Amino acid sequence: MMDQEKAVGKKIDLESVEETLASNPAKKYYRSVDELAKTPEYLASAEDEFPNRKDLLSMDRRSFIKFMGASLALASLSGCRGFFLDERKVVPYVRQPEDMLVGTALYFASSIVLNGYATGVLVESHEGRPTKIEGNPQHPGSLGAANPMIQAAILELYDPDRSQMVTKDGLGSTWEAFYASMGDTLRATKGEGVRILAPTVVSLMMLGGIEKLQKAYPGVKWVQYEPTARDSVHDGAVQAFGQPVTPIYNFKDADVIVSLDGDFLTSLPGWLVYSRDFASRRRDVPETVGSKGHTMNRLYAFESTVTPTGAMADHRWGVKPSRIQGVAAALLAIATGKAVPDTPGVPRRALDSIVKDLKAHAGRSIVVTGDHQPAEVHAMVHALNAALGNLGKTVKMIEPVQLRPENQLTGLKNLVAEMNSGAVKALIILDGNPVFDTPADLQFEQALGKVPVRARFGLYADETSEKCQWHLPSSHTLEGWNIAKAYDGTLSIAQPLCAPLDDTRSAPEMFAALSGAAARDHEIFVQTMETLLGTGAGFEKKMNRCIHDGFIDGTAHPAKTVACKAIEPTVGKPISGTEVLFLPDPYILDGRFANLGWLMELPRPLTKVVWDNPALISPTMSKGLKFGDDDEMVNLEIGGKTIKMAQFLTPGQPEDVITLYYGFGRTVSGTIAMSDEEGSDIMRKGGFNVYRMRTSGAMHFAPAAITRVAQVYKVATTQSHNTIDDEREVLKEWTLAGLMKFKPEEPKELANLYPEDIWQYNGPQWGMTVDMNVCTGCSACVLACQAENNIPTVGKTEVARGRELHWLRIDRYYSGTLDNPTVTWQPVMCVHCEKAPCEPVCPVGATVHSHEGLNQMVYNRCVGTRYCSNNCPYKVRRFNYFNYSDNQDQFTTQKPPEARQPKPNGVQLLKMLNNPEVTVRGRGVMEKCTYCVQRINEARIEAKKQGQDPKDGDIITACQQACPTQAIVFGNIADKDSKVSKLRSSIRGYKLLEEVNTRPRTTHLGKVRNPNTEITA
């Protein structure tokens, strides 16, 4: 620093500074020593507030007149407001809401119920306008992470396609009309024959509402059904323990994990927590040379399709879904010393080794299975865990979080029977979409036709609404209060972030009105809280505390001590030949999120497919079908019914298994969800309705026949099947044993024609590490980035063309055989090269370097030559080929404006979604990851107020925040003690494409696997 000062000839005369101080005792504050010393630099800067501006005095007369004329003309334009300019008013708050500072975001704890459990979230709100959903770090079901579906709820809130008013027979009506009409029915029947069909009920307020209605009209009964119901978990627990307990797992203490089709990393309830815990043990690997004593866990996976869990496994076997039971039986038999059944496809030796490994870690292992496996598998898994002594240690049995645990399918069947018999006089359908998603053989639609009064309460007018007289718009979860149970039973509180945008009601409100004691949401919430917290003194304070936290502390269900009955290993009835596996789509789930462009366009973890649900088929099957064109369709015959749909070759898919994701193929819904299944355009979107192939007898897998159809349907995917045919070290991988012995090579001195330091850096230097070892590929980060940075969706055709806008992509690399490849995830976003190739090639200087090491993109200056993108070796830059952001229906910009479907308030609604901290990019502009510079600036401003640099951990990028496994770490690499600095120096650390000499600020940490040498040998 001193040298530099000398170099510019700057010399502070300290003596004169002291003199100044002494001579002027009245002046107490000074900003810098420069100020006192009155150095020329200081004087210059004090004099010239805006350096480089054109000085008025240096202007000649003519220019002055010109400027004056122009200024007058412009000033007079402002008088035209209200005529041809918008009239805008800035009005101060008459009463400023508490805590609100205009321009500063506020965060409110809330929770979101999904698939029968709640997850705590924090919602970012700008001046009363919620803009983003993040995990609640204190909530036991989130720990700060948020999955893509939860994050997309914010888009759902503003979805212009959400239903906005009550309709009767398709015509506008009112809530009062519905209450009057339904009230008549209820009074006439006393509730006899009135049924409520609800999704899995975990909300105390919902249950309270239904019970209130039942009290008023005792005949009312309710049934619950969801396509993803955990019936087999329920039945399996009953078989093993005699009561419906639910297992929850502690992966933190598990050394050995065996997954029998149990995708605990991205689908079991509580997966955010499981991922975090799993990663904590995955991460226990050497970071320095010669480090010893690491206890990284080991994961064996048997799976019937490709899931992130299988991709993370140290050993993976693809097994047909109906044969998973055989594997479970074999494991149980070996563990308990019984006759071991045959397990085709899985060598006995491997099973022996697994059981040996499990037994060596008795009490510190977990066997886990998936919801779609039959009850018998669940029972055997319970028995295995019991035999291994895991119960009560790594596997806890708790009271189910469903308020009425039951086999939902049985309930649904009974309801349909009642409906068919004419016993049901009125049916109120809460959420769900039974006309679309109930098993085809129940013929719910026909049964519904026999019910005289049908009312549908839901977010969207969909297939079910079309078949009901009444459609009642539901409030969004961010518009109302709720108390629901998290995966571990913790009572989670949802508070509204805004008043309902339209004339909608919450379900408890509706039930309250129907039962004759109309109450608003908040009143019902307070009443429910009173029953939970007691009405005594300090209730208000306690309740506010809970609302603030987002959950009621200490309400997690305690572990139940249950004894496992003796379970005989049974192989069940394996299906011979080809079989199909029905699974919910990873993102749009049972179809409820089909209208959310964010989720439709989020690449599915392994296939990277967007906007579609092609049948996943194995490479062997694909070869057998002899497609003329890779994009040809297939015909599936399942139980006498056929469906023609797209197919997708998926490495790792077990040989005779076809995976069908349900939820797609919507026929009545918003613009985005709508399927063009029947169309003939090869780029049609929206997927295929496979629900019509799903029957109550075969809810999860069924025998099938597949034939080729010589018709092309293009499936859009963000990553092609190119093999890596070069030796470039894009990925680094070790085995745990290998890493323990690993010594990184001394960095080679590469010949370099460039100066070492091209930038003079000062202040904190931002950098990031991405740990490929714990990345599960769940894509929460991709969605978080999209939500934070106002990234529009572009639609299927644009993705197919390679124009998706996601700033962050998770690259998937395969190695090994096509039939059972090993998967490595590599999240890649702008790595902020110190010598960024994009910068020198921009003709207008729209991409520049900051003094803190950020490679910045100046959208305003960008002309759009796209040279920067061509020269980026990581290809992380994204270009707005169309005006994607000004896009009310989110993806059809290819169509001219007049051809688009106008929505009431569509543009206004979606505008509210935008993060005000981030520029919305128009057409023709390049964009890319900024390291969430808006968050850096916010933290820097806060830190500056304290007179310091931001502390380590003050800045959390959006991707880092959402990541359930904390694979992304961001911070100051100039600070040697920061977490990111330490990780950067790990022996696993490497810079992507270091040989290109870009000097990335992002360091990737290599992948470690922990194979069982008995099996690999």
Add this chain to the structure above:
Amino acid sequence: MTEPMNNKLIMGSQTLETIDEMVTDVVLDSKRHTKTWFMIVLAAFGVLQLLPIGVGWLLYQGIGIWGNNQPAAWGFDIINFVWWIGIGHAGTLISAILLLLQQQWRNSINRFAEAMTIFAVMCAGLYPALHTGRPWNDFWLFPYPNIMGVWPQWRSPLIWDVFAVSTYFTVSAVFWYVGLIPDLATLRDRAKPMWVKKLFAFLCLGWRGSVKHWERYQQLYLILAGLSTPLVLSVHTIVSYDFAVSIVPGWNVTVFPPYFVAGAVFAGFAMVLLLAIPVRAMYGLKDLITAKHLDWMAKIMLATGMIVFYGYMLELFYAWYSGETGEMTLLNWRLFGPYRYAYYALIFCNGIAPQIMWWNKARRNIGALWIVSLIVSVGMWLERFVIIPMSLTRNYLPSADKMYYPKLFDFVVFGGSIGMFITLMFLFVRFLPAINIFEVKEQLDHMKKHDSEHELAGVH
């Protein structure tokens, strides 16, 4: 169509008068223009209409109407730009470099080639201007003083490009116009209707043909030739920097500047032949653009074609010799990837087809010459296709690979620019002297002197 060839650059028994007549009649005598001319211009003008359609839709919708994507952010737009710029190289080369080298044979074709240059550069200029995401901000690429103190980013080859191309266009246009002045005066003298006379009088800037005028003219012409000469080399060198400066495998090649320049001359001569052959037939100019001229041009094409082909081979060799992973990957991609047919077609068009020029017979066969020129023009387009999208679709990170396919509007805009080029060329042939009258006359004089010297010496 084989034409007899002797070493004469002017055929027939020409006098100064016949040369004047032959050339100026094309402009002044409307009977010289058959229906064919009219049909060609009409057809070309029709094709030109694609341009306003394509550009209008482009400005309204955005670059998305083209096939560009990530990673291939450049596609037809830059292919066509480089292709047209390449075509625009022959004119100035013929006019300036051959003038300085005192190559007499340039005299009959230079005017024609220069006009072609100007129109080709105009077509080329469309693309960089329109290919930006926000074309209304293109002026940011020029260093204009502004109150924000923001300047272009001088390290970017695209900025060099702006200067190289705009300078080239300006100098070529001035060079062309200066060269036209004495001929415009001839047209003025020979024109019958008063208004035509007045028009040419105005255009020829009061040229009277005095010795003073000629002296000034020659000084200026030589200076301009001197200025243009480095430009011929620099424009395509700088265009090649757009690629060579980057770190994209397949672009980052040091051989690019000479190989691009040679390619440009190659493409330029092919285009001159492609147009000159039909025009000389249509207007009976075979005595002025003789088989000898065509022969020379064919030889230059052969020579530059060999340099270009050498460039291709060198690219392959260096990819292998460097041992660089990215380069090798790209090599595989070119030879065996899904676009391999484009690469093989390129090798055929630019490497193999021109080889028939080794044979006298082929060079004298006008049809063959024309077809080879056409093949070379296609080949040079393919070369840019191979360089630009083919290199971009294969990346350092395999996950970023994505195919590039053009869309309808890529062809619409390309077609429109071809229409514009042909329209302008044929309008030029109709309304301005397509052959440099006074230089040919000078040539004739020179030849006659030469002949009479021979006669005096008794050797013939």
